[in-house]
Amino acid sequence: MSDRPFTADSFYQFTAEKKLMGSRCQACGKLFCPPHPICINCGSDKMAWEQLSGNGKIAAYSVIPYGPMPFIKEGYGRDNPYCSGIIELSEGVKIAGQITGVDTKRPESVRIGTAVTLDFAERGSWHFIEDVYKVRKTYPVFKVQ
């Protein structure tokens, strides 16, 4: 078990290692991904890292022609929109991520409930200050087969 702190920095260290990690409350058993340092269910601060499968299904989504800058820099835009959504993982938690393997020219063809598997993508940081320093991070991405 990892002793890394339950921070966003740790979460993105794990994604750089191609691992999707959440935190499980040792008092009530609830799982969180992204991790919480303090349980939002029972208030306990006894957490432990746990690796997630990344298998899940689409719970909600949008197809986005006008995204935040890191997505524009990846070549997405009006003529090349991308899909992002909320994924319900098989472990029962929800996580936000880009959804690949869907026809973004036909947004109505994307179906809620569609199965996805875990992938990773490296992109520039969302944060404009980190962007000044060319920080890149690895983000979880969910792939429709």
Add this chain to the structure above:
Amino acid sequence: MTVRKRKLGRGVAMVGAGMSRFGVHQNLNTRDLFVEAFLDMKKSVDRGIDPKDIEALYLGNAAAEVWEAQGSTGPIMASVTGLTPIPALKIEDACASSGVALREGIIAVASGLYDVVLVGGTEKMNTLPTDWNTLALASFSDTLYEGAAGFSFPALYASMATAYMHKHGISHDDLLRGAIKNHLNGALNPKAHFKQTIKELMEARIARARQRNEPVPTWANEMDFLHDPRANPVVAWPNTLFDCCPVSDGAACALLCAEDIAKNFTDTPIYIIGTGHASGHSLTDRDTLTSIPAARLAAKQAYDMAGVTPKDIKIAEVHDCFTIAEVMAIGDLGFFAEGKEAATAAGEGKTARDGVKPVNTSGGLKCKGHPVGASGVAMAVEIFEQMKGHAGARQVKKDVNLALTHNVGAHGTTVVVHIFERRA
């Protein structure tokens, strides 16, 4: 979560309310807009207000730091309105900034600390290129995880719309009918960002094409117009341009005082009898994507404090930053059941000015405009005018003695609900 029934230490009344014109104001900044709102508020106080009697300012502003490179907007707004050296608090809570400012002003008067306070909000949003503005607005999401996943702000509500459509089998047209309804109201509001119905906007486009000798569009009706991606492009599917509120510049303010001195200002004070305020998690930590849990909690607090039920409310101004947001709001407030009933309320005329439950008689954020930090108090301005019978062409015909405002911060991470009463 159990909700303890709360009460105010003493009664609070709204005795003045005003707003600037909302829209794209190239030559006006947050100060100019706030001065315009302040002067409009002064005119609305029946027996007048000596600004020297105002003891504190609670100001909502979401992100002047980003849009104007200007912080400290609290004391600056006090200075430009001649209120210095009273305490001036800037409150940031995204799109609920001034809804929270209103509540904090109420709490301050109810505590007995002040007898008269000014609450307001101001926002100047039309300063950045589109990609920077997308970033500025998306900063109200959970940027570490939601923004990082690619969500623009319209995409957060778009994803809730897909979950709602999937769960309840409603159509995108149901959502667009809410925009048509709000434009019918806003077209009658001289301070609205858009002063036209969607039909009028469509006809103006046709006339312009004729004038320029361009191919004349053949839209059969406004729904046909809204289905045309050249007229109504996708912003974040399924949100199209006409599902989204505009990017507006504007300000609003209201004068609050202790109930026992309210009659010094007017014979018809608007009493604030219920206030509720709750926070909420990011989308990923919510149990539902088709309702805003914080809205249900804030509404329950406000209804319990006021001792009224959703049925009793005559009109409401709700947070329709996107068409799906109004559908979720009227469900969360208990006006209509979540699902088909809420989604078809606009299309069936139930939320029209002459409907059973008029919603967003001002035009709502969709048509009146949404200068984010000003919207919470701007909702109270509409309620003030409707309750006093001063709403002109958009005045609701029935007696408005009980009304409600519902102001959402970000995608539901804050909700503030207020209930207003006019006695006799």
